[in-house]
Structure formats: structure tokens, C-alpha cells
């Protein structure tokens with residue numbers, strides 16, 4: 001089925017957290033593009049995230065695996081994609097420590113299969129084509145108290161997750177230099193917002209605060225992350241996909257550094273306020289637990305390049321974004337209950353105990 005739209009774009013991982021925000025944005029913002037969402041619906045993929053656009057005429061969902069070369073070849077043939085935005089990945093550091101091979105399979109092998117499929121389909125003429133690889137700031141390793149990750153910072157991944165993403169970035173650049181595939185990359189800091197699977201820090205804490213459960217802070221809570229509202233990541237991806245220079249990398253960050261403990265305190269106070277609990281109630285739930293092995297101390301981004309070249313800046317402060325996120329999770333009790341049943345309970349028990 002070749003579509004008669006202006007462009008046909010393959011988004012991988014579009015049923016996950018960032019992917020579903022991106023798919024919704026692209027389907028609504030570009031009615032003359034056809035968006036094909038390829039996702040194999042792991043524990044992190046959820047079609048409920050996409051209800052708002054599931055029957056849009058310019059949208060198609062395909063359930064399938066990015067490591068499946070036969071499927072990829074047939075999709076490129078059927079839809080004649082002129083763009084790929086690649087987000088499908090295993091994305092949770094803690095899971096990568098427990099099961100690294102799944103990360104190599106999807107993040108490395110899957111990315112290489114996708115690069116090969118795009119190259120095979122586009123080899124006759126790369127004009128107007130674009131392969132956009134969405135990556136993470138974790139490839140740069142861990143900062144001390146000063147300094148920022150720049151696009152020129154040497155890679156120094158330290159977890160199986162970040163090592164697999166670093167490897168995938170290297171393969172994307174190899175396909176650019178060796179075969180001339182028109183690629184662009186971005187490396188972004190920690191995202192947060194609605195539809196994030198509640199095993200990542202912010203939704204896990206909101207869910208546990210709501211239920212009065214212990215709030216497991218790794219180590220002493222002094223590790224620092226830079227937090228970016230997911231909607232801001234989506235506008236950055238849109239800008240880079242359309243106007244980023246081929247072969248280039250753009251760092252994306254929120255200018256919102258917080259220690260984990262500061263962040264958990266803020267969430268406790270916001271949720272107590274929303275649930276009309278006495279001030280300070282939920283802070284008492286904080287429990288310091290065994291640190292994550294190889295826990296990166298600090299991530300911080302210099303996002304000067306994307307600002308100067310593409311005019312992009314984050315628009316949501318962390319205070320505003322956390323309030324919106326907490327309100328969303330407290331309202332979406334059905335969504336939360338669906339995603340925290342079954343497999344989630346098992347993961348939680350295995351990782352945190354009862």
C-alpha cells in the first residue's frame with residue numbers, strides 16, 4: 001500500500017513513552033504525512049497511549065520487531081518511507097543490569113537491521129531521505145560536580161543500557177560515513193510526563209506516594225539528573241527531523257538539574273497537596289535502599305547547539321512539569337492499574353522485594 005500523502009514516515013517504538021507522544025504530535029501536526037508506527041509491544045509498549053489518534057486516516061500501527069529483517073524489507077516496499085524516526089529500544093537501566101542481552105538484541109542488532117533496511121530501500125537515491133536515531137545522554141558517562149555533556153564529549157558508557165545505546169549511535173554514524181546514509185542523531189536527558197511506565201523514577205514515586213508505599217531512593221539520593229518535559233523532547237525531535245543537518249548530532253536538555261532526593265521531596269509535597277494530606281506526610285515514606293551498581297553520579301547537558309542552529313529551547317520548568325505529571329497520574333487510575341498489573345508486580349517484587 002503506497003500512500004498518496006506528501007511524506008511517509010516510519011516511527012519505531014511509537015507505543016512507548018516518548019514514542020506515543022511523538023506519534024500523536026506528528027499525526028495531528030502533519031495531516032499530509034502518513035505515519036507508520038512499528039512496535040512489538042513489550043511490557044513498555046501500550047496502545048492505550050494512542051487512543052486519541054488510533055483511527056486517524058494518516059496513521060497505521062504495525063505490531064512487529066525491529067530485528068525482523070524480512071518484515072522491515074516488506075514495510076519499506078509497501079510504504080516507500082522517505083523518513084525513519086527510530087525510538088524502539090529497551091530503555092531501563094535497572095533491567096539492563098539484570099538482562100543485558102535483550103538490550104544488545106533490540107538496541108544494537110535492531111538498529112543495525114533498521115539501518116540496513118533503509119540503505120537497501122534507498123540505495124538508488126538518497127535525495128529527500130532521512131534516518132533519525134533518537135539516543136540518550138547516558139552514552140557520555142558520568143559527570144562530577146561541574147561540566148556539561150557537549151556533542152564533542154567522548155563516549156564513556158557505564159551501564160549495559162548506555163553501552164548498547166552508544167554502540168547503536170556508532171553504527172548509525174558508520175552507515176553515514178561508509179554508505180552515505182543520510183542520518184541525524186540526538187542525545188537527550190531524562191524525560192518525564194504522562195504515559196511513562198511506572199518503573200522509572202518519577203511515575204514510580206507518584207504511584208507509591210498515592211498508595212502510601214515506601215519510596216525507594218538508591219544510595220543517598222545525591223545523584224543528579226537533568227529533567228526534560230516529554231513534550232519539549234517531541235518539539236526538539238520535530239525540529240531536528242525537519243531541519244537538522246545531515247550527519248550531525250544534537251544534544252537536548254532541560255536545564256533542570258535536580259538531585260534525586262530533591263526531586264522525590266518535590267513529588268511528595270505536590271502529591272500531598274493534591275490529595276489534601278497534611279504537609280510532610282509522604283516524605284516519611286522515603287526509604288534509602290541499596291545503590292544501583294555503577295550508578296552514574298550526574299548528567300547535565302549543554303544544549304547550545306540546538307538552540308543556536310535550530311532555535312529550540314525547553315518551554316516547561318520542572319516545577320510546572322512535575323505538577324502536571326502528578327495531576328495526570330492521579331487522574332489516570334485506569335491506565336495505571338492496567339499497566340501495573342501482572343508482569344509489573346513480578347518485576348517490582350524481584351527488584352524491590354515485597
Ligand code: NAD
Nearest residue numbers: 013015016017018040041042044045065066088089190191
Ligand atoms: P520506552 O521503554 O517507554 O518505549 C520503548 C518502546 O519500544 C516500547 O513501546 C516497546 O514496545 C518498543 N520496543 C522495544 N523493543 C522493540 C523491538 N525489538 N521491536 C519493536 N519495538 C520495540 O522508552 P522511551 O522512554 O519512550 O524511550 C524511547 C527512546 O528514547 C529510546 O530509544 C531511549 O533510549 C531514548 N531516550 C529515552 C529517554 C528517557 O528519559 N525516557 C531519554 C533519552 C533518550
Ligand code: TYD
Nearest residue numbers: 093190199200201202216217218223225260
Ligand atoms: P531512572 O528513571 O531509572 O532513569 P536513569 O537511570 O536512566 O537516569 O532513574 C533516575 C534516577 O533515579 C537514577 O539516578 C536512579 C534513581 N532511582 C531511584 O533512586 N529509585 C528508583 O526506584 C528508581 C527507579 C530510580
